[in-house]
Amino acid sequence: MIQRSCITSKTNSFFLFGPRGAGKTTFLHENFEATETLWIDLLHVDTFDQIVLDLNRFEALVNSPENAMKRVVVDEVQKIPRILDVVHGQIQKTKRQFILTGSSARKLKQAGTNLLAGRAWIYHLYPFTTFELGDSFDLKKVLERGSLPDAILAANDLAAREYLNAYSGTYLQKEIQQEQWVRNLAPFRKFLAVAAQMNGKIINKSLIAKEVGIDDVTVANYFEILEDTLIGITLPSHHKSVRKAQKQAPKFYFIDPGIKRALERTTSVELLPQTSAWGEAFEHWVILDVIKNASYARYDWGFSYLRTKDDVEIDLIIDRPGATQLQIEIKSKTRVSESDAKALETLGKDTDSKAERWILSNDTLEQKFGSTRALHWKKGLTELFSK
Numbered sequence: 001m002i003q004r005s006c007i008t009s010k011t012n013s014f015f016l017f018g019p020r021g022a023g024k025t026t027f028l029h030e031n032f033e034a035t036e037t038l039w040i041d042l043l044h045v046d047t048f049d050q051i052v053l054d055l056n057r058f059e060a061l062v063n064s065p066e067n068a069m070k071r072v073v074v075d076e077v078q079k080i081p082r083i084l085d086v087v088h089g090q091i092q093k094t095k096r097q098f099i100l101t102g103s104s105a106r107k108l109k110q111a112g113t114n115l116l117a118g119r120a121w122i123y124h125l126y127p128f129t130t131f132e133l134g135d136s137f138d139l140k141k142v143l144e145r146g147s148l149p150d151a152i153l154a155a156n157d158l159a160a161r162e163y164l165n166a167y168s169g170t171y172l173q174k175e176i177q178q179e180q181w182v183r184n185l186a187p188f189r190k191f192l193a194v195a196a197q198m199n200g201k202i203i204n205k206s207l208i209a210k211e212v213g214i215d216d217v218t219v220a221n222y223f224e225i226l227e228d229t230l231i232g233i234t235l236p237s238h239h240k241s242v243r244k245a246q247k248q249a250p251k252f253y254f255i256d257p258g259i260k261r262a263l264e265r266t267t268s269v270e271l272l273p274q275t276s277a278w279g280e281a282f283e284h285w286v287i288l289d290v291i292k293n294a295s296y297a298r299y300d301w302g303f304s305y306l307r308t309k310d311d312v313e314i315d316l317i318i319d320r321p322g323a324t325q326l327q328i329e330i331k332s333k334t335r336v337s338e339s340d341a342k343a344l345e346t347l348g349k350d351t352d353s354k355a356e357r358w359i360l361s362n363d364t365l366e367q368k369f370g371s372t373r374a375l376h377w378k379k380g381l382t383e384l385f386s387k
Contacts, residue, residue: 001030002132002149005296006125013091013098013116015077018125019230019255020103020175021167023149027125028073028099038062038070042079052080059086071097078107084116091119104175106228126292127256128152130381139362143281144271146258164262168192175229182225187214191222195232195252196264200284202249202307203234223252231255233291238304238317238351251305257284273332282332286360286377287316290328293385294318312347325355326384330377334362341369348372 004027008014018024025041040061042048051058062072072090077083077100087098100120102108128147130137145151145160148167154160172189175181182188191212198208203223205216212219226232234250254260261267271278287303294301302319316328327348331340336359344357349371359369360377367374375383 002128002134004030004125005129005132005293006123007296008099008123009097009121011097013087013096013120014100015120015122016099016101016125017105017122017230018101018103019127019148019259020171021148021150022103022125022127024101024103024125025075026149028101032071032073032099036070038067038072039075040073041075043076048079051083055080055082055086058083059090062090071099073099073101075101076103078102078104081108084108088116088119091116104179104229106181106225107179124295126288126295127258129292129296130289130378131293131385139282139285140271143257143278143285144261144267146256146261148256148258151258160258161267164258164267168259168262171229171231176225182222187212187218188222188225191219192263193265195223195226196254196260198252199254199260200251200280200287203252204249226252226254231259235287235316236304238306238314253284253287255288257281257288260284273334279332282362283315283330286330289381290316290318290384293381297385306347306351308347312343314343314348314351317351325352327351327355327357328380329357329359329372331359331361331363334364336361336363336367336374338369341372341374344372345370 004023006027008016008031016024016028038061040047040058042051061067074083074087084100087100090096091098098120128149133142133147133152142152144157145154146164150163151160154163172185172192176188177185191208191214194208194211205219209216209219223234227234232252232254234252236250237248254263258267271281291303300321304317304319305313305315306317307313314327315330318326318328320326327344329340329344340359341357344359348355348357357372358380359372359374360380361374362376363374364376366376366379
């Protein structure tokens with residue numbers, strides 16, 4: 001069993017959000033005694049049909065004599081947002097613990113749901129992190145398969161590819177088509193492939209719109225759908241002005257490298273070190289791992305990137321309340337040199353002269369270039385999250 005880094009409350013009600021397949025239900029079964037818990041799965045057709053037609057059945061079920069003393073887990077709560085009104089009343093009245101999972105926040109947002117007005121905490125569960133995989137971590141494998149449990153733990157590469165390809169199809173059918181968030185699925189499907197190819201790059205809505213055959217507003221809506229369904233995240237441009245003009249549009253990253261490869265149909269293509277595809281996948285993984293671990297540690301950090309119009313770039317800037325800013329350049333190479341610190345030593349100082357500066361790479365030799373530390377990426381992650 002892989003020990004997850006997410007630590008949830010044992011008594012307070014909470015939401016557990018995460019992309020489908022991240023292991024939310026498995027995580028809850030491992031952490032909450034089955035005999036003390038009422039499990040309600042809204043993906044189960046009969047359960048959904050009964051409750052959606054009559055919310056009183058939900059309230060009668062949770063208050064029945066055999067369940068009245070149990071905590072209540074509702075899987076995929078976004079399927080029936082109105083349940084939250086009942087849950088809100090139950091928490092106020094009975095002080096029981098309700099655990100609500102979701103693989104999409106879109107319907108909750110559209111319904112104007114207040115997420116129980118702060119009476120339920122919010123946690124996120126992601127595909128596995130480096131720390132969670134521990135001794136079984138294999139860099140090449142996670143860059144190729146990603147780290148959704150059913151992909152990274154698959155018996156072989158073929159099984160992992162089949163799962164990821166089915167995942168991308170299921171996502172299209174169940175999350176988008178069923179909910180009717182887009183009127184025409186064909187351009188959205190094409191958009192997904194283009195978005196996957198542009199993963200980690202600055203969003204150019206006009207370019208994407210032209211390639212897909214839609215307008216800029218639709219492109220923006222499509223990216224919003226990906227964020228709302230927890231399939232991807234945006235990394236904003238750093239907001240503080242610097243002496244050199246900078247690009248302002250955000251970058252977009254899929255929440256897992258395997259999902260990205262499935263959507264661009266490259267799961268059968270081997271990733272090889274010292275190639276641009278390897279470098280992009282490595283940067284993708286490191287940024288995701290930092291963000292996921294910061295979420296698990298409950299750090300209130302802000303993340304951004306910085307690139308000037310001359311294409312001088314800092315890959316990741318972390319604003320840490322109560323601590324100095326951390327500027328990170330990510331290199332997949334096994335030997336870094338002083339030239340790799342150039343952006344940090346020039347642009348970084350213009351941004352925040354007191355910031356810490358790191359190069360994270362596959363080079364095991366720790367070095368110092370001016371004010372910039374160069375260290376192996378795993379050691380950097382350990383330093384960030386072992387405090």
